[in-house]
Amino acid sequence: MAKRVLYIEDDADIGQWVKEDLERRGYEVEWLQSGDRAAERAAQADLVVLDVMLPGLDGFTIGQRLKREAPNVPILMLSARTSVDDKLQGLQFADDYLTKPFHPDELAARLEVLQRRYGLSAEQQIQCGHLLIKPELQTVIDGRTNEEIPLTAKQLQILMYFLRNRGLILTKEQIYEAVWGEPYMEGDKTVNVHIRYLREKIELDPSNPQIIETIRGIGYRVRP
Incomplete structure (x- = not known):
């Protein structure tokens, strides 16, 4: 499973260059040009790459906020500032500090x-209630019995889509278009049916689901 990088950089040329380079290396990159939505997106990231000079709040302020919101997500600061004081300020919350210009291989x-420091290896596992998900192996384990729960390909895709957007409320339209890759047709019950069968396999009590919640009138959510 590709590691997800939240990349915050306002310079369009640098941002596009870094995004394309990281994607060529196998990363999944979400690029923001300001820190406005950074806090809500950080929890879904494996790594954060954060520029210091941004419109509005600067990278130092945003980085401190991100570390409070998602303390287990490592942050790498990027900056043209080379003074020791700036580096020390950044390293009070960031895990690394890289000065511009830099070579993409160094980044x-x-x-x-x-x-490696945070243990984001190929054997990364995701805990969700009594479930243990191993993305690289495409398996879901019942933590109570240590037995694999057999899911269909679509059920697994739906569950992984929820986990990539954990904590966010997702509409039927979003789920359908992300998993099936086609425009959603109003009134289509495909998502509802698949989620019902998925719940029967992963929920302790499918009639009172605790993993995939129904948000009445909007959609579904897996709690963070």
Whole structure:
């Protein structure tokens, strides 16, 4: 499963260059040009790459906020500032500090180091209630019995889509278009049916679901 990078950089040329380079290396990159939505997106990321000079709040302020919101997500600061004081300020909350200009190989190498430090290996596991999900193996384990729960390909895709957007309320339209890759037709019950069968396999009590919640009138959510 590709590691998800939340990349915050207001310079369009640098941002596009870094995003394309990281995606070529196998990362999944969400690029924001300001810190306005950073706090809500950080929890869904494996790594954060954060520029210091941003419109509105600067990177130092945003980084401190992100570390409070998602303390287990490593942050790498990017900055043209080279003074020791700036680096020390950044490293009060960030896990690494890289000065501009930089070579893409160095950025990639530093991200690899952060992954090893935080244990974001290929064997990364996701805990969700009594479930243990192993993305690389495409398996879901019942933590009570240590037995695999057999899911269909679509059920697994739906569950992984929820986990990538954990904590967010997702509409039927969003789920259908993300999993089936086609425009949603109003009134289509496909998502409802698949989620009902998925709940029967993963919920302790499908009639009172605790993993995939129904948000009445809007959609569904997996709690953070």
